[in-house]
Amino acid sequence: MKRSRISALVLATVLGLWLAALPLQAYTMLQVSQSGRVTSGARVACEHPGGFAHWNPARNSNIQWWMNHFNQGLGKIDAVRGAAAAWTNVPNADHRPVFAGYSPFGWATDGRNTIIFANGNGCTGSCLALTALVTQNDQEIIESDITFNNAVNWQTNGTDIDTQAVLTHEFGHSLGIHHSSVPRATMEPFYSGPGGRTLAVDDHSALQCSQNRYGYLRVRVHGPTSIGPNETGTWICAASGGGPPYTHSWLKTSVHGITRLGFGMRAETSDSVSFNIVCDVIDRDGRIGTGHRFVTVSGHPDHPF
Numbered sequence: 001m002k003r004s005r006i007s008a009l010v011l012a013t014v015l016g017l018w019l020a021a022l023p024l025q026a027y028t029m030l031q032v033s034q035s036g037r038v039t040s041g042a043r044v045a046c047e048h049p050g051g052f053a054h055w056n057p058a059r060n061s062n063i064q065w066w067m068n069h070f071n072q073g074l075g076k077i078d079a080v081r082g083a084a085a086a087w088t089n090v091p092n093a094d095h096r097p098v099f100a101g102y103s104p105f106g107w108a109t110d111g112r113n114t115i116i117f118a119n120g121n122g123c124t125g126s127c128l129a130l131t132a133l134v135t136q137n138d139q140e141i142i143e144s145d146i147t148f149n150n151a152v153n154w155q156t157n158g159t160d161i162d163t164q165a166v167l168t169h170e171f172g173h174s175l176g177i178h179h180s181s182v183p184r185a186t187m188e189p190f191y192s193g194p195g196g197r198t199l200a201v202d203d204h205s206a207l208q209c210s211q212n213r214y215g216y217l218r219v220r221v222h223g224p225t226s227i228g229p230n231e232t233g234t235w236i237c238a239a240s241g242g243g244p245p246y247t248h249s250w251l252k253t254s255v256h257g258i259t260r261l262g263f264g265m266r267a268e269t270s271d272s273v274s275f276n277i278v279c280d281v282i283d284r285d286g287r288i289g290t291g292h293r294f295v296t297v298s299g300h301p302d303h304p305f
């Protein structure tokens, strides 16, 4: 996960070897072998049975990042915002790095995701920047820090070495993404200019892979919680997370048994007794989610007034 400057010849050789080794997949994911803090991991395909490091989207849709401006001042904030926006704007993925503010904290496991410019932290010489991940059970990422090599002449005006392009790459690591063999992808292993500010389709695919594999399918049923006897109500099923498109199906349960209500985002029904209306959702990967709403039916059907 260390990013370096290196000659074009060596770069071409390394990329060539990786292309040969991984012919079917360009992006790769970052697998860690044990919980705790790491700055490196194995390169694995999205489908690898051992999985890879990932944020829990149910808890971490917004991933807050702090900036330690010691050494570099306040002038890098637009670079931070721009790099965060690149990943926030990936379609069908709701991991959003967001700038939370300035912090005196740094390269330590302290519960804060922090960007720091330092002379050390294992990133000196040809190293541009380095990302650390802190994981717990099942490779769930609970913290990440990024250290920039303070000896580099960091630019924000679109010339080399471009702060935003390198940070966009490091944010990719912080999201559990390893290197890509696609030339000019932001997650290619070596710095190739300010173009890295803009994600390639391959970079989008990497984050979508994480979202799809570890995404949490959320289902909610909206609509009335009470209706009159034999009055028709309408309920809406709202799904998010997982991998759209979704297939919705409805049923209701009551003392009269189970009644299937058909497919679609909307359901209409009426009843003479209280019931539970249930929406089951299946996403494109076969992930199943369910939501329900208990509906009280009150009043006397024979004497509604």
Ligand SMILES: [Zn+2]
Residues within 6 Å of the ligand: 001, 002, 003, 169, 173, 179, 188, 189
């Ligand atoms: Zn890297």
